Amino acid sequence: MTAGRALSETSLQLYFDHLWGKGTTQLVELTRFTRGVSRETWGVEIKNLDGSNRPTSLILRRPLESHGYIPRTLRFEYEIAYRLAKTNIPVAHPIRYEDDPDWAFDGREFFLREQIAGSWNVLNAVDPDPKYDAHRIALSKEMIEKLAMVHMLDWKALDFPAILEVPASLEDSGRRAVRETYRDLAQFQYEPMPVLAEVEEWLLDNAPPAPKIVLLKGTNGLGEEVFSNNRIVALSDWEQCSLGDPAQDFARTQDLLPEIVRNGKTIWSMQHALDYYRELTGITVTVTAVDYYRLIGCLDGLIAFNSALRAVVDGTEPNIRRAYYSVELSHNFNRRLLDAVYGRANQGQAFGTPDVKEGSAIVAADA
Amino acid sequence: MLRPTPEEVLKSISWTFDNEIRTKPADPLAVSYSLTVSNMIRHVLLCMQREEGLIVIDTAELRAVLAQAQGFLAGKGNDEMAAKRIEDALAVKPASDAPSQRARENWRALRWAVEDAIKVLRGIRDRFAKDSDYLAVRKAIRDYLDRSLNRESELIREAFTIARR
Numbered sequence: 001m002t003a004g005r006a007l008s009e010t011s012l013q014l015y016f017d018h019l020w021g022k023g024t025t026q027l028v029e030l031t032r033f034t035r036g037v038s039r040e041t042w043g044v045e046i047k048n049l050d051g052s053n054r055p056t057s058l059i060l061r062r063p064l065e066s067h068g069y070i071p072r073t074l075r076f077e078y079e080i081a082y083r084l085a086k087t088n089i090p091v092a093h094p095i096r097y098e099d100d101p102d103w104a105f106d107g108r109e110f111f112l113r114e115q116i117a118g119s120w121n122v123l124n125a126v127d128p129d130p131k132y133d134a135h136r137i138a139l140s141k142e143m144i145e146k147l148a149m150v151h152m153l154d155w156k157a158l159d160f161p162a163i164l165e166v167p168a169s170l171e172d173s174g175r176r177a178v179r180e181t182y183r184d185l186a187q188f189q190y191e192p193m194p195v196l197a198e199v200e201e202w203l204l205d206n207a208p209p210a211p212k213i214v215l216l217k218g219t220n221g222l223g224e225e226v227f228s229n230n231r232i233v234a235l236s237d238w239e240q241c242s243l244g245d246p247a248q249d250f251a252r253t254q255d256l257l258p259e260i261v262r263n264g265k266t267i268w269s270m271q272h273a274l275d276y277y278r279e280l281t282g283i284t285v286t287v288t289a290v291d292y293y294r295l296i297g298c299l300d301g302l303i304a305f306n307s308a309l310r311a312v313v314d315g316t317e318p319n320i321r322r323a324y325y326s327v328e329l330s331h332n333f334n335r336r337l338l339d340a341v342y343g344r345a346n347q348g349q350a351f352g353t354p355d356v357k358e359g360s361a362i363v364a365a366d367a
Numbered sequence: 368m369l370r371p372t373p374e375e376v377l378k379s380i381s382w383t384f385d386n387e388i389r390t391k392p393a394d395p396l397a398v399s400y401s402l403t404v405s406n407m408i409r410h411v412l413l414c415m416q417r418e419e420g421l422i423v424i425d426t427a428e429l430r431a432v433l434a435q436a437q438g439f440l441a442g443k444g445n446d447e448m449a450a451k452r453i454e455d456a457l458a459v460k461p462a463s464d465a466p467s468q469r470a471r472e473n474w475r476a477l478r479w480a481v482e483d484a485i486k487v488l489r490g491i492r493d494r495f496a497k498d499s500d501y502l503a504v505r506k507a508i509r510d511y512l513d514r515s516l517n518r519e520s521e522l523i524r525e526a527f528t529i530a531r532r
Contacts, residue, residue: 194485320387321403
């Protein structure tokens with residue numbers, strides 16, 4: 001048993017002996033990935049001594065010692081992966097969720113999944129040089145194709161309603177997203193956030209009806225997936241998975257939906273992306289709806305930064321980046337939300353198109 | 368202006384130097400952290416120079432807008448409990464010894480009160496959708512939030528207009 005022990009090669013080897021039988025597996029290497037902002041992630045290399053074909057490159061995920069950015073449980077993440085493993089969606093398959101206190105390292109639950117070879121980064125994916133235009137458009141299409149696969153899943157058959165709130169109707173879809181975000185905040189709010197209190201009403205009133213209720217991946221794009229040879233080999237980071245309007249996933253795509261203009265002609269844009277998506281799925285998503293969900297992205301960002309700041313306030317991990325997010329980015333997101341309700345309304349605009357890329361890209365760089 | 372406090376930022380800088388920069392200063396991640404530290408030091412400096420004055424102005428505006436909300440809720444709004452909560456928040460005398468700490472604590476309590484007032488006012492909007500006093504309170508709160516964010520930007524804009532992480 002490992003209760004009370006720190007995670008180490010020795011203690012993990014004991015666990016594998018317990019899980020698969022003594023002498024079946026040899027732990028070769030255990031390495032912590034240093035950039036995780038919502039989970040502690042370890043790479044595990046093993047050798048099978050019993051001729052088994054179990055994966056030899058594994059990932060061990062467990063909660064941070066301090067507070068994560070996304071206020072969702074590790075179990076939630078596992079339940080998503082467990083269901084997706086039954087589909088043709090490229091994801092890392094989970095192997096085991098360990099919540100037996102006798103086998104928890106440092107008293108923390110963990111889960112094991114296979115590790116998919118590849119990189120979160122793609123060369124020249126954001127390079128504005130015209131020679132990379134075709135490359136960037138191809139990457140954009142790759143992301144859209146994968147989102148389309150996710151959106152076409154039969155989420156009812158996969159039992160997602162057991163773990164995700166189902167919008168009551170197409171009209172309720174946006175309101176569900178708003179409700180869920182404020183519910184997350186209510187779990188831990190420790191500072192007054194009057195701008196969020198003010199904009200909630202407007203966000204509920206102005207939520208666009210969804211064309212279809214689909215399974216949403218959540219944050220996606222560069223920094224969130226595993227790429228190999230310019231293709232996505234695993235969709236990763238499902239902590240913000242939900243059921244709702246496909247527009248929300250387009251609002252959360254990082255870097256892979258660029259606007260490219262050459263000689264006065266727009267050769268790729270959000271509208272091009274949405275047109276391509278309609279060809280694949282038959283679903284019409286509007287830019288207006290994507291703009292609305294960018295505001296929800298600001299809301300999500302504020303709540304994530306506030307969640308992250310708890311580790312600065314209580315001293316469990318006073319990392320400067322956590323403090324930074326709650327200063328500049330939180331200010332910008334508050335400004336954009338209030339502008340949508342207040343400032344822009346005065347200028348006769350229904351709502352604006354805040355650019356959440358800055359914040360999400362920084363979070364991705366740390367991920 | 369609320370969180371992180373300058374003290375929390377300084378503790379974060381110290382922790383980040385010890386854990387993320389000092390041991391591997393040439394690592395790209397450490398360089399990136401260094402830029403964030405530089406930004407945040409400038410932010411703390413601006414807070415030291417200006418924050419107290421900004422909190423004083425903001426607090427005065429908060430008190431005015433809360434008094435307006437309290438007046439509406441005690442009268443037309445007919446919500447004595449909500450009005451009393453605002454009254455109590457306006458009457459609180461913070462206990463801290465340090466004047467700057469006291470000002471921050473007071474400001475924080477009033478921000479909670481305005482958040483509460485917003486929620487109460489939202490809850491009765493169907494009854495007062497066309498009432499000019501109700502609309503005036505709602506607008507006063509939004510005006511306050513807008514000006515408050517503008518004040519906050521004074522502590523941010525200059526601090527973050529250098530090389531970025």
